[in-house]
Amino acid sequence: MNPVDVQTLALFLLLLVVLAMFSGPPVVLAYLYWRDRSQSQHAVLRNFPILGRLRYLFEHIGPELRQYLFESDRAGAPYSRDEYQQMVFAAKYLKTLISFGSKRDFQQPGWYLRNELLPTLMEDMEVVREPTLETRRYVIDDEGLFRRREHVEEQAVLPWTLPDEHAVQVGADLPQPWTLRGLVGMSAMSYGALGSHAVRALSEGLSLATGSWLNTGEGGLSPHHLVGGADVVFQIGPGLFGVRTENGRFCWDAFRSRAETPEVRGFELKLHQGAKIRGGHVEGIKVTPEIAQIRGVPVGKPIDSPNRFPELDSVDAVFDHVARMREAGGKPVGLKVVVGGPGWADPLAEAMARRGDGPDWLTVDGGEGGSGATFQEMADSMGLPVQAAIVEIDDALRRVGVRKRVKIFASGKLSAADRVALALCLGADAVNVARGLMIAVGCIQAQKCHTNQCPVGVATTDPDLMKALVVDEKKHRVCNYVIALRAGLTSLAAAAGLKSPTQFARRHAIYRDAFGRSRSAEALFPYPEAS
Ligand SMILES: Cc1cc2nc3c(=O)[nH]c(=O)nc-3n(C[C@H](O)[C@H](O)[C@H](O)COP(=O)(O)O)c2cc1C
Ligand code: SF4
DSSP states (O other): HHHHHHHHHHHHHHHHHHHHHHHHHHHHHHHHHHHHHHOOSSSHHHHHHHTHHHHHHHHHHHHHIIIISOOOOOOOOSSOOHHHHHHHHHHHHHHOOOOSOOOOOOSSOOEEEOOOEEEEEEEEGGOHHHHHEEEEEEEEEEEEOOEEEEEEEEEEEEBOOOOGOOOOEESSTTSEEEESSSEEEEOOOOOOOBOHHHHHHHHHHHHOOOEEEEETTTTOOOOOSSOOOEEEEEEOTTOOTSSOOTTTBBBBBHHHHHOOOEEEEEEEEOBBBBTSSOOOOOGGGGGOHHHHHHTOTTTOEEEOOOOOOOOOOOOHHHHHHHHHHHHHHHHHHEEEEOOOTTTTTTHHHHHHHHHHHHOOOEEEEEETTTSSSOHHHHHHHHSSSHHHHHHHHHHHHHHHOTTTSEEEESSOOOOOOOHHHHHHHHOOSSEEEEEHHHHHHTTTOOOGEEEEEOSSSSHHHHHHHHHHHHHHHHHHHHHHHHHHHHHHOOOOOOOHOOOSGGOOOOOEEEEEOSSSSSEEHHHHHHSOOOO
């Protein structure tokens, strides 16, 4: 080809590119306009072709825009930016310090903790200080508009656990009781709802922290729950995952073998969950061979579990089952419940007194609790929030004189030390945390847990997405978060003039109403006679 032909060809090609650049967008827009106008599914697009698409874009990125740009530090749900950052800072930097002052709106009614004229000296607090625990934390070296330089350092921390005289005994009359050395553990979350990296980081981190526990959730016991060696509560829901026969009945052989696992300290029958009191559904695609084996169900088939244990149709039937589990396993058994309202817990408590048996603990989940997947109407309106629920349960047990034997675990956004302290004041013996620990392992509140598309590898079983979560790094954050909660709880107890957080009582919780009057929880909800 001679140089003139080459030049002509190049010019021709250039012309084509320029033409495509100018005519392409109008052609694409004309096509989209025609498509939007002629489709019958979306009314907005029929009237406002192309422009209407912006609505979908803003709907999609709205939560992120609000979270990062428009919401105030104390707004946003389920956790405000402040609450979220407090958890991240505790986990990552082992810090709960703030400067200048609280951003709480002190004009609003709410709960406060009663301080004592002369607080207990920190050195007089009856907590375990030795041996110290080895963890890692981040330290910020330098921070600018677009960068943050930080390094990791080894850190020795106090365990802040409970000495013998304050340890909480669960199922003291059983051959293998469970002794709590800390007051905060992991609330039920299944392997399947969380990915294996998250479960391993939790198991290892809670083990590093000592004195804590993890609850398997209703998806059965996986090897990931056992890697760290922390105490485990094996939860059993109506799907009976991990303890079911082929035809879906309770399998006592499987139960006995789980009870022989040394890390399993107790079993929890899940009657309800704050965010949903209905059966669960797992898509077939999520039922991998590993999950199928752990749960005792067929591979690749969808799983639907009933909204109640079909055979447990009365309080006596539940208690008979609990009694058989205690007998067969030799370990404590608890019930997880949501309290419906005043008097709701009386039949449970009366059966305990009448029969002289029943569960070793009740886990009270507040209506504000979370879930991997639920329905708005259930999450918003069914069941009492945790603070009211604790008082109902505590009172019901006290009225019939069984309170000392039956322990109360509480859950429902109890993810900061002051909220834990308040739950203890109102009547809880210990607290379970779910979403706080998800945040410790990296959850950014993207709220896509039900899609298996969690961008940070927490609530997903997708191996590619799970790579984001490095177990060896996140386990330290889990440990730090729990230690920070315990340290905070100890200093609140000291300010209240107590020797141990186990001594919080109703008189330490003060409610300030809209007219500025303040009354203690003890005055608002006097302890019943029998106690
Ligand atoms: C991802 C996820 C999975 C959960 N899975 C279970 C479960 O299997 N069984 C159960 O009883 N509760 C389950 N829950 C509820 C929690 O255990 C807990 O009761 C509730 O979230 C309140 O605690 P929080 O406010 O600290 O999150 C789950 C919660 C989340 C966020
Ligand atoms: S980041 Fe989002 S999807 Fe992942 S666990 Fe948190 S809320 Fe769920």
